[in-house]
Amino acid sequence: MHAAQCIHVFVFDTDPQWIRRIIQNFVSNALRYTAKGRVIVGVLRSAQKPGHIRIGVWDTGPGIAEEQRIKLFQEFERCGHLSPWGEQGLGLGLAIVQRMTGLLNYPVHVYSQLDKGSCFMIEVPVVEAPKVITPTVQAVPLKTKAYRILCLDNDETILEGMSSLLGRWGYEVFKATEPEQALEIIQKENTQVWLIDQHLNNNQLGVDFIMQNRQHDVPVALITADSHPELPQQLKELNIVLLKKPLKPASLRAWLSGLKIASEVD
Numbered sequence: 001m002h003a004a005q006c007i008h009v010f011v012f013d014t015d016p017q018w019i020r021r022i023i024q025n026f027v028s029n030a031l032r033y034t035a036k037g038r039v040i041v042g043v044l045r046s047a048q049k050p051g052h053i054r055i056g057v058w059d060t061g062p063g064i065a066e067e068q069r070i071k072l073f074q075e076f077e078r079c080g081h082l083s084p085w086g087e088q089g090l091g092l093g094l095a096i097v098q099r100m101t102g103l104l105n106y107p108v109h110v111y112s113q114l115d116k117g118s119c120f121m122i123e124v125p126v127v128e129a130p131k132v133i134t135p136t137v138q139a140v141p142l143k144t145k146a147y148r149i150l151c152l153d154n155d156e157t158i159l160e161g162m163s164s165l166l167g168r169w170g171y172e173v174f175k176a177t178e179p180e181q182a183l184e185i186i187q188k189e190n191t192q193v194w195l196i197d198q199h200l201n202n203n204q205l206g207v208d209f210i211m212q213n214r215q216h217d218v219p220v221a222l223i224t225a226d227s228h229p230e231l232p233q234q235l236k237e238l239n240i241v242l243l244k245k246p247l248k249p250a251s252l253r254a255w256l257s258g259l260k261i262a263s264e265v266d
Contacts, residue, residue: 008043009129010043010053010126011126011127011128011129012053012124012125012126012127013127013248013249013250014104014124014249015104015161015164015165015249017161017164017165018100018104018161019055019124021096021097021100022097022100022101022122023041023055023057025094025096025097026056026057026097026120027039027041027057029094029120030057030058030059030061030118030120031059033059033061033062034059034060034061034117035061036060037059037060037061037117038059038060039057039058039059039060040057040058040059041055041056041057042055042056042058043055043056044056046123049123049125051125051126052123052124052125052126053123053124053126054109054121054122054123054124055121055122055124056109056119056120056121056122057119057120057121058117058118058119059117059118059119060116060117061117061118062114062115063112063113063114063115063116063117063118064110064112064114064118065114069110069112072094072110096157099155099157099158100157100161101122102246103158103161103245103246103247104246105246106122106123106124107122107123108120108121108122108123109121109122109123147170147171147172147192148171148172148174148189148190148191148192148193149166149171149172149173149174149191149192149193149194149195150174150176150182150185150186150189150191150193150194150195150196151163151166151173151174151175151176151195152176152177152179152181152182152194152195152196152197152200152206152209153177153195153196153197153200153223154177154178154197154199154200154201155177155197156177158197159175159177162175162195163175165249165252169253169256171256174189174191177201178200178201179200179204179209182196182209182213183213186213191218192218192219193218193219193220193221193256193259194210194214194218194219194220194221195221195223195243196209196210196220196221196222196223197222197223197224198222198223198224198226199224206222206223206224207222207234207235207238207240210222210238210240211238217239219241219259220239220240220241221240221241221242221243221252221255222235222240222241222242222243223243223244223245223247224242224243224244224245225244225245225246241255243255
């Protein structure tokens with residue numbers, strides 16, 4: 001193993017757990033299939049998109065045929081190779097990566113040549129480094145009445161990431177993948193904020209769940225990628241906040257911080 005240090009520093013605003021999981025998946029696959037040569041993890045500036053970087057993992061493994069690359073990010077699809085040690089993954093890792101990068105709005109790039117190796121990259125926008133560091137904002141949990149949050153999403157991967165993010169901010173999170181589970185939580189726990197995904201299992205809609213079960217003026221945000229032109233006005237009339245996918249952590253935290261201000265006025 002060899003490590004080289006670069007003098008360039010790039011700053012980007014993201015969920016560190018998700019980024020770590022994405023890169024770990026790339027590295028794990030590279031190590032699994034590379035018996036000779038090396039695996040490199042690196043960062044470079046994007047030539048196609050100014051203000052973006054590419055975080056990539058290069059290997060000297062067997063490479064991936066073009067017809068396999070097309071299906072690579074589908075669940076239970078594998079690259080078509082056994083590892084030099086006779087192992088083969090379940091084919092779930094890259095499907096999870098695809099969901100995460102889709103929600104983060106980070107394009108994935110795959111380059112490969114048979115018998116030469118492969119490269120997996122994600123493209124990430126960079127931001128300016130903060131000139132003034134204020135540890136109290138980053139380290140101190142938000143002290144607010146809106147401290148117990150219900151998250152309803154049929155994707156367990158998304159729930160895991162959301163729970164991790166909100167937990168680091170000091171919130172207590174109650175997770176549900178089905179409306180019935182969410183309703184049980186509402187009845188048993190004093191949840192004070194709801195984060196509801198629009199598209200649930202069995203063609204159920206998050207907005208319907210909110211309208212049927214919202215008993216009082218609990219702050220609610222609907223998370224969706226829907227671009228229906230009438231949706232924002234409909235939600236405004238129902239006093240529901242619209243959070244668009246890909247959900248940006250800064251937008252979510254800004255909304256939650258606003259709830260703190262409202263509760264302090266009370």
